[in-house]
Amino acid sequence: MGDMITTSEQQIPLAKRIRAHIELADPITWISPAMICICGALASGTATGFQWWNGAHWGLILLGALMTGPLGTGFSQSINDYYDREIDAINDPTRPIPAGLVSLNGARANWFFLGFATFLVSLIFKDAMITALAVFGIILSVLYSMPPIKFKKNYLLGPPAVGIGYVTVSWMVGHIIFAPITWQSITVAMINGGLTAGMLVLNDIKSVEGDRQHGLKSLAVAIGVQPALLVAYTIINLCEILFLVLAVMWGNYWVAAFIAFAVIAPIYSQIKLYNDASHKNFMRYLIATNPFVALIQIVSAFLVGGYFG
Template sequence: MTDSRPESPPMSESKPLSAELETANDQGSKEGSKARQLLGMKGAATGDRSIWQLRLQLMKPITWIPLIWGVVCGAAASGNYTWTIEHVLIAAACMLLSGPLMTGYTQTLNDFYDREIDAINEPYRPIPSGAISVPQVIAQVLVLLGVSMVLAFGLDLWAGHAFPSVAAIAILGGFLAFIYSAPPLKLKQNGWLGNYALGASYIALPWWAGQALFGELDWQTMVLTLFYSLAGLGIAVVNDFKSVEGDRQLGLKSIPVMFGITTAAWVCVLMIDVFQLGIALYLFSIQQKIYAVILILLVIPQITFQDMYFLRNPLENDVKYQASAQPFLVLGMLVTALAIGHAA
């Protein structure tokens, strides 16, 4: 009798499952690296990039999110935002101002002045890798700043402001970005001043813009958000851990360089938690007790992720920690904004 079973292919012709898995993993790693590259995250790819990909990478889209959220919080705190098409479009324009334009300007400017540090810490960045020229970077900085100012004045015209408050906030943000990155002040050389300027730019300024656009920006809210920005200082410190080696070589006094990795990690998490709890106490004092309790409940998972990831290995787990814990911080900002809007 003849065997009717199909012949098995020779071993040399079949692809081992382990090889297929390895190929798939490599492909997934490359795709993930490309995504990180476009978002401006650590661990980017170094392959061919178009000029527009390079410009987007300089603007670090991953950093736009807190600024966009800050506008949402300001609008909520105004107590006057309504879900009409007009308000939605105006809010979107303010988000464009705070996120892609002003933050894109800030990040591009920072990369320009940090090109020597990035050559050590992140040599794949567009400028140190030589993928984009310095004149092209300068042009990008000027265009982003110019469009930002035009849009800010346009928003003031829509709101009917006698004093151009949104434009003034944008000018302040542009000035802070410059002295943060550029000599002779270069605030980022000082871990405390630089990170607080960053925290205020991420929390207070977009909040002020959103609230001024839809309502009245009072001094109490300005003081409260500047206090809240001390929690933002802690978030800013998280970003310093990826640059420890370059900062140390170039004499920048970041928190991790000054205090060491372990102590800096504790400084970071305590700043984040303590000042949020301080905001909760303020909400209790203005009789917004439900919002205060919600804010406290949002701090609890942050503490959990701090223990799980950040305090154990801040150098390796900084991105993982931010992805897991930062959503609770931004939700807490919105809870605070809603409380202020409700109390108004």
């Protein structure tokens, strides 16, 4: 496909162009990986890892959050918008590329800058594992979005790729900045990645029509909306139950009780969404679930870091 933008970027006011380039990197998506990177730092523990009273440590973790959030995740979103421009023209025509606010050349420059900046920031830590994780995240983002591989086209590959790239990698980066990674931290990072994969299966439901037209085989396209909801619920609840089991095994019963409540609380909105997969019920479910998901991720970091005794 050629450059679908006929209006030159130079004809658009500078402030509007800057906003469009920021929007291309989708700032709302930066929050979760940046927060997860901080969770990984907390999981390193205060004895030999992250020390919340140490100003230099806060500088390092904010740099890690910058790398995994605005830069790394921004790269992922920008390159995804570039390769999904035809789908966005149907599902979300207000996005910067289909709206004509960013040309294809401008979009390529956007994601190249963000990817290169991610790599450069990783070098500041002077740790080969952090740089390797940053490069792995960049490659995973490319494979997720770029044809012909395009993990996003396959429901067996797309959600796990996002869970690993956004969450597992970000968590491990945060931990490794301050201390060698532990098996407990890797386990929790993987479960959190699975939780995110389940949320992505759920999220794909809202774009099922555009995905179907352009051959993106999301789970909702492959098996239908209601069966896909059941799969998403199962993945999300199973990951939360695994956290509950870990909390019990590690003797933190009040954490286990909180996670049990987090599993039970959204059940009503799950049923409502299953019976009527409308946008209103979808948003209600997200409102009921997302705060618990975020709290579980934070609590799991404190659990691994030994903050609960």
